Amino acid sequence: MKFQILNANFPKTEEGRVYHMEVKRGEVANRIITVGDTNRAKMFIQWLDKDTPVFYLESQRGFTTVTGKYHGVPISIVGIGMGLSMMDFFIREVRSTVDGQLAIIRFGSCGTIGAPKVGNMIIPSGAFAITRNYNYFSNGEDETSLNGEKPYNFTKAFYADPMLCKQIEKQLLNSFDEKEIFTGLNATCDSFYSSQGRQDENFRDCNSDIFKTITATYPNTVSLEMESFMLYHLASSSTSAPLKNSNRVSDKGNSIKAAATMMVFADRFRNEFISPEKVQEVQVIAGLAVLDALVETELSEVHPESEECVW
Ligand code: R1P
Ligand code: URA
Structure with missing residues (x-):
């Protein structure tokens, strides 16, 4: 640990x-774009305004923060790594250090269990979580024995900001055909493997029918990934935006607008995985679309420009 902590x-x-x-x-x-992969975060640096300094910080715990301006608008890109906990750290810590409303777009990758193909884009209107039910596995019992317990828990769905989704779609349509852009529900899973239905002979995962369960529970599920649920859930649990140097809050409602868009990396029905060349191609055009969508987003109150700001 580099710093002395007070609280x-x-x-x-x-x-x-x-x-x-x-x-x-x-x-x-x-205005923040959050990605999983550090290299995806660094990719955005080339597009930031050249006449404004670019702030860059890699934390000891795996977060990469880049802040600069895009078309004159302050913007941050944060690489968070993977999983629900990293999204939780990011949202809460960012919320506590920025005054005013936040607009956050997750720009990630995902698998699909629907019509999309690798290289297509998903804009999930909502997300639910699938988590391993640890109790189910406690005694080495089989799937039928534990008083009706199921091996995986499904949450309710939480929803994205519809305007932000529309803006992402509008920008993606400049570079993608409408047949390459999908919406629907996203399943955020607590594992890349078990709760995403991957078969792994080294573990007893009881997940052979998980795709069937997903489509029976949420028929419009299109994607599987590992963070968007926490983003949507915390955005809809956020209280009003804090005002600078004050305990008062600004107008009523949530202080975080959230949306996500993901590149399809894995087609689980056809068992196909995207090529590195296709990732490079899609990441650039979709990344620029996400930047354009974010700077167009209206916020009711932003962090005041002052000497403390790196932009
Ligand atoms: C798994 O490979 C990772 O890829 C997806 C999943 O959500 C998970 O974090 O997202 P990113 O491409 O944003 O990392
Ligand atoms: N990210 C995921 O979480 N799952 C996939 O299948 C691909 C990317």
């Missing part, structure tokens, strides 16, 4: 750096 409830340093992302007020903008 055990919401750990921050004396200058206000949060514990895992290591950023402080003025280092993250209100």
